[in-house]
Amino acid sequence: MTSVILSTATRYMLPLLLLFSVFLLLRGHSEPGGGFVGGLVAAASFAFYAFAYNVKQARRALRINPRVFIGVGLLIAVSSATYSLFLGKSFMTGIWTETEFPVFGAIGTPFIFDVGVYLVVLGVILTIVFSLAEGEQ
Amino acid sequence: MEVLLAVVVGILYAAGFYMIMRRSIVKLILGLGLLGHASNMFIFTIGRVMRGNPPVMPHGHDVLTQPYADPLPQAFILTAIVIGFGVQAFATVLVKRAYQTVGTDDFDQMISTDQP
């Protein structure tokens, strides 16, 4: 399943798609988007890579076992949620920075949570796709 | 609109039910997919439908002004879609493995665990 056009295109598309996915993640709080869709797009970029080359190379490009993304993502999500407990507030209470940042306004734990979602989705899709594709190749 | 959507929901459910009752385990997967769509449409419709007007505030506003679509069913469906995807992926692979192990996709040959 290797074609020159596809593999070349993929090589250039990978960073673009990743960038787009981060964009979706960041704007999720104010526009349609969010960690979930962002994670999907990011996963898609690596999945394309796997189809264009093969799973081994995709794994190499990713550097980290996708399962780790799942664990880390969940950990980030639960940490962002637990943070408020230490401030004596309810579990998962949103804690926001005072200052507004130029692109996406105030940063708060819900945003961190969304990052966790993004990573989990990325890890999940890649785990599934890679292990399925390895079966096929 | 809701009347027609109700019919669509009903047909999706019926098709899903029909498919999961087939003898082929592959059809089971498709049936589960249809049931997923049916459930989502069901929640969407029964939570009332509002053309246009997504529950997103334009920039500069700090409240969402009427009219807007109820955001909660949408959140429910989003959660359900994602969960459904996970389950569907797992079930698909499960069926594939069952097919490989049993050597057929005929459900009638998968009754050994119910034989006393």
Next chain:
Amino acid sequence: MNILLILPIIIPFITGIILILAWNNRPFQRAFSVVGAAALLIAGLALLRDVWQNGIQVAQMGGWPAPFGITLVADLLSCIMVILGGIMVLSIGIYSLMDVDKGRESFGYYPLLHILMMGISGSFLTGDLFNLYVWFEVMLMSSFVLLVLGGERNQLEGGIKYVTLNLLSSAIFLAAVGAMYGLVGTVNMADLAVMVQRGEQAGIIQTLATMFLIAFGIKAAIFPLFFWLPSSYHTPPAGVSAIFAGLLTKVGVYTLIRVFTLIFILDVGYTHTIILVLAGFTMVSGVLGAATQNEMRRILSFHIISQIGYMIMGLGLYTPLALAGSVFYIMHHIIVKANLFLVSGVVNRLRGTYQLKKLGGLYRVYPMLGVLFLIPAFSLAGVPPLSGFWAKFALIRAALEIDSYLIVAAALVVSLLTLFSMTKIWGEVFWKADPAEHPETEENPPLSQLAYLIIPIAGLALITVSIGLFSEPFFALAIDAAKQLLNPAEYIQAVNPVVGGSL
């Protein structure tokens, strides 16, 4: 914010995450899994202490007032269930150290176990219907994987039926939640209780109640919806069977009790009579199924069904004593049923089969194992003074108090048939001479070599005996839990939903 409410959910969650991250470190996984399990049990006990002293506890996730955010609610029943979950996961955690093969250990057995517990604890503690759906899915997804992990043919065949029927249940549940929202505009249980009590659109609400009954009924394995259970419970490793047998159906029972004491009490004469009739059929058809089986775990699986009938019976009768009986029954049953599966696992390990025909002679070689089997087996059959007797007694007394004679007759006959099939296992596996003629020394390792398997069994047996001999505190607890259940106002007041509460 009461931090104790969230602990039973995040302890197994964090344990699970850490175990996922320590994917390839088996020794660490084994040790940490037990630590996490013990932590869950301790958290449950602390929560019970708090609720016992201070009444129903509530936590609003994200600090949003009910009904806008998600509310966690711990009443006595929830606490009891969480503790039972803790006892289960600790027992199975220890048992698994010896029961689970390297293959499963390397493919996420321990993280799955803890995430399963996360789903189960979540289901017990949530006060929000849609959130309950999510926890159900967490629980189901992990149970799916635990069930089929290993990929043996039986597991896959049973797994497909288990998955399909449970997904159907989830679909019905999800639809019912959606419809409930469409009808009354809320999913917070306390808020729903307030809204439903207004009596508007009672017909549709009652219809949705029957959908909940079916959806939870499938999970609880009541008649005629129990098919997934006997198809699958005897296929995974013994420890997995045991935790499934102990906890999963009881989550269904718990939710049935929850919604049919809190929300759907508009017309108890209708809904609860249906529940009572189903309880009778569940008991009878389950025990008849068990009587005809010839494989240890299959017998035990069918008995789960028949025992579920008793738990539902208390809900159907709907008196304080009856509900207390149900609660007590759940406490007793989870411990006993899991223990029987654990014993069957030891038998299988010693003799390599679960088939009654091929077994025998264990009483001669392992009298202590015999005792460890008899305690839960007789308890299951309701032999006094073990825990099961008290559970049955309370239910039967409750039924006789309100002149429900038919259900009493069913309960008594089923009890006798349960005794029949327990003695059948006893006679075939322990008393009968060993058909395989094992030489006395070599192939009969002393039980001390199976310490990780025996410790949880002995511990659970000890609990069974203690509940039996010192049942007063357990009854006092069950009766208080039942009182709370029959007084939804207490629950609603504790949650204090903003909109509903002001009405």
Next chain:
Amino acid sequence: MVLEAVLSGFVLALFAPWIYKVGRGAAGWILALLPIGIFIYFATFVPPVAEGETFVFAQTWVPSIDISLSFNVDGLSLLFAMIISGVGALVIIYAGGYLAHDRDINRFYVYILMFMASMLGVVLSDNVITIFIFWELTSITSFMLIGYYHEKPESRTAALQALLVTGAGGLALMAGLVMMALVGGSWEISELLNRGDVITGSSLYVPILILVLAGAFTKSAQFPFHFWLPNAMAAPTPVSTYLHSATMVKAGIYLMARFSPALGGTQTWTVVVTSFGAVTMLLAAHMAWQKKDLKQILAYSTVSALGILTMLLGVGTHAALEAALVFLVVHSMYKGGLFMVAGAVDHEAGTRDIALLSGLRKAMPITGAAAVLAGLSMSGIPPFFGFVGKELIYESTTEFDMSAILLTVFAFLTNGLTITAALLVAHKPFFGSKLSAPKHPHEAPLTMWLGPVTLGTLGLLFGLLAGWVGEFLIAPAVSAVQHHQTEVHLALWHGFSMILLLSLVTIAFGVLVYWKHEVLGRWFAPSNVISKWGPEQWYFWSLDGMLGFGRWQTRLLQSGYLRNYLLIIIFSTVGLGLYTLSKYNVFSQNTIFRPIDVTSYEFMFMALIVASAFVVTQVRSRLAAVAALGVVGYGVAIIFVLDGAPDLAMTQFSIETLSVILLVLVLYRLPRFIQFSRSRPKKITEITAALAGGGFMALLVLLVTALPAQSRLAPYFAENSYKLAHGHNVVNVILVDFRGFDTMGEITVLGIAAVGVFGLLKLRLDKTRQTDTPPDVLTTQHQSADVFPVMEREQS
């Protein structure tokens, strides 16, 4: 103190194996110290109880449900407690000899001690539930003891039979006791006995009576529940001695005696109890003398004795109760002794078949003497205590006010045949000129003759001291049964009377039958078969019937075919839902239809969804089906776009794409669907179910959407999403903040799904070929290689 006396047996049982390990052959003597101690302890109660005192010992146990560990020592319970501990001590000593070389003797001690404790509990408890608990414990320990020789199938069968019959009765008893407690308004027996008129006057009286009697009759082996007792002779002889003659089987008698103030005194009671007792005593006596096995003769004669006791309790007059309690004591002594003798004979002479035995007195003089003592008491020869008993039986039957003659005839025949049985057991093996036995007999050891000699001697002593026994043991017991203080005057000699004459004729009749028993036995053989096999056959039929029905229903419900399961669930849901809707008149109160307002492109997409769904169900190519399913998904996404849900649409589009890719990855190599042959009616049923399910869901949508929307939550989200949660996109704010908790669960599901997929694909422990599940049992006609290429078999 009584509590400790009762529980001490359980505690000692726990240590019995250890004591056996240390004490070995002496263990029986050591363990017997406990029952001896208990016996002495209870003996101290005799004088005050004879004065009319009763002692209540109460201890709270489970106050939440009115259960207390309360014990009551009155004349009746005291008499029983002394029999239980006294015979218990002898039996444990006896077992030390009888089972001396048995490798399971340590387990025997455990069970017999537990049994003794349970039995003490039964007769001493003053709480209806406590008494039931001990009652059930006697059944369970009896199960373990009958199954002592557990490697023999007949032992296991007998143990199970005894357990099921007495267990069934026990459960009935429990219901009866609870109902009685609820009607009588107390859980303490001593209280209930004061409220006999409330109970007998209640509308539930007859059900209560039937349930309680069911418990008593099964335990005390009344016809037609008697068959388990002769079968229980599969147990070792000490067990037969203790449980199945002296104590456990008398628990039912105790129960009837105990509750007769609460339940007795009515015509129903008299008719039912008397007739069951009378039939049992005669039938069993008739069966007893035809047996050839010593233990079988004794077993049937025990059933007969239990019948006599039941009959007397049914008659219920002062004389009858006196007779019952005297006979109870007599029977425990002679029957216990004879069982021990039978065991000794079996042990030393190698058989229990009376046809093979004779002249044993020469080899076993002491055992023979004990047998004679017991046999004389059993035959009711003066001056033995048995004579007193028999006289009293006749006295009460001749006074019976319903049908004195019939009952006396029954009693006469029973007593006569009892004498025959006594001769068969005590005379036949020991007398006769020629010594005959399968193995060379020796005298039994001390442990084994101590019991029968003691009991036999007691039978004589009690007869001689009848007046004393009457005053100190029988009178308090009769008082307890009658529930008021009463006096009993026992004497050996009542002067010449009709009854004495009757006694003499009875002896003559019994001896005559014994003399001709072989001839008569052939004559009566057919009747024997009917009465033995009748009720026992019913037991097996009902067991088989239950199993057959169970198999049938399990095949029907748990068929193994997923589609049947789904059919049942769908039909249940729809059926229950529609019934509920119509029950609450929803169709007449709510509107379903309303004007359809739809734009053309909306209609187009809906039609696309419907058409694609239809294609999914019909198309024969898997890929096409997957594609059609994808189109359904995209169609749904477009509906979301049109109706104000851009987030949903976005997610739906991407998920749908991913799903299709996954399905293709998994399924793309597979060929067209096989058309599995399905019968037409089945297919029609399934289509009906599918349409019904779909229709029901559509109906729900129509019903609910016809009502005004009343979301209680949306306004709050609209108001506060930005102000409090800093987000413009309300759906996203809900997902990560308002209901972020849901999302946490949701991503967990995803993570687990990935772990599962990974595990499923990579971990394969399949040992299908080695496991004991049968290979495909059904047709393999679809499995030809050209239709189904085997996928990835090479993977490990």
